[in-house]
Amino acid sequence: MFFKKKGRIRKEENERLLSLIDDMKQKLTKQQLLINNSVDPSPMVLNDVKVTEAKYMFLLREARIRQTRRNDKD
Numbered sequence: 519m520f521f522k523k524k525g526r527i528r529k530e531e532n533e534r535l536l537s538l539i540d541d542m543k544q545k546l547t548k549q550q551l552l553i554n555n556s557v558d559p560s561p562m563v564l565n566d567v568k569v570t571e572a573k574y575m576f577l578l579r580e581a582r583i584r585q586t587r588r589n590d591k592d
Contacts, residue, residue: 542574
């Protein structure tokens, strides 16, 4: 009884992690496009990109540790 709840919670959190990874990747891609298209990006913008990249790498590392995989059967 208790283990079913634990499995359900783990599955929900893994799905949440994967959606966070997708969101962070989109945000990082947009910021990198902005920097590539700008002539002289400000240090604040460059810092924001580094922070976003660090967050994205952290989420990827967490997914790897959890051995989370995406089911693309749909």
